[in-house]
Amino acid sequence: MKSNIKMKRVIRKFLISYFLLFRFSVFGQFPEENPPELLTNPDATVVTSNTFKLDQNIHQGFFSGNVITIANNFKMRSNEMTVFFDESGSEIKRLIAKGEALLVQEKRTAKAAQMEYIVAEDKLILTGNPEVIEENKDHVTGNVITIFRNSNQMFVDGHSRVILLRTSQASQDQQQKK
Template identity: 85%
Template sequence: MILKPSHKMKITFRKLFIFCFILFEFNLHGQFPEENPPELLTNPDATVVTSNTFKMDQNIHQGFFSGNVIAIANNFKMRSNEMTVFFDENGSEIKKLIAKGEAILIQEKRTAKAAQMEYIVAEDKLILTGNPEVIEENKDHVTGNVITIFRNSNQMFVDGHSRVILLRTTQAQDQQQKK
């Protein structure tokens, strides 16, 4: 005998997915301070990084954060076990940063997690590796071997075993879910 899921079962599966996503989101948001650091009020372009330890090596133009690393700016929050920041030869500008170990990034409409995240400043490019996942606008879910996000053009590329789940709803469904 073949069982076909009824309409009621489909709604139940959808509600289960949404519940799991909300639980996932709650756990992610619980890992960050409730309020942004006060430095962001006086300097909106600032990024504040806290960690258990910090080491700077000006000879190789690198900074090393480790243990409970939290980076907060006005447009994102990131958490990882460690982070390496690469500076230019003058030590005045950040060229790239690499966050490793349970890296999580939260932006207004996007949540991402991966074993490693590399951000290349000049290209405004984020490269996610190690079981990367991206959730867009609390609906769409993207996985693959490597996910590359170009933030300035709002483009995303997935290399290797891409899986995309699109959960678009109508405007009426969106309003009903908000109630």
């Protein structure tokens, strides 16, 4: 009886430790400094992950585990990401990031279970409890959020909820947090 209780405690501690280790390793902070490749080539995008598979026959690359994508104008984190290339294999057509995806830009943070980016349209489609926070104040949620980055437009489809804070209200909120 006592050995069963001890074994359950050991298993419980292991599961809690494993969950915390997994949670913080996958969803830890972004690196503080940008990769050095961005200094020499400002148009570069650097992707790191636990594994990477490339299938040139179907023109796809698959990143899995602790996927961190860094470019000069954004940082993105997810559990996995699939990249779809054109027929020549030299240009990215679209990418899909899945699993607690987080996108951080200068004035915008977006979270969703899945993010799809279509390069030709400069369009980002967020699904799975998406939310967008603009300039650390305005907050948008809905079933599907579509952002057209080149025209600075956003469309929310299904159960949209938008919280717009006036500048004075946002300042008061910031002061109260301190």
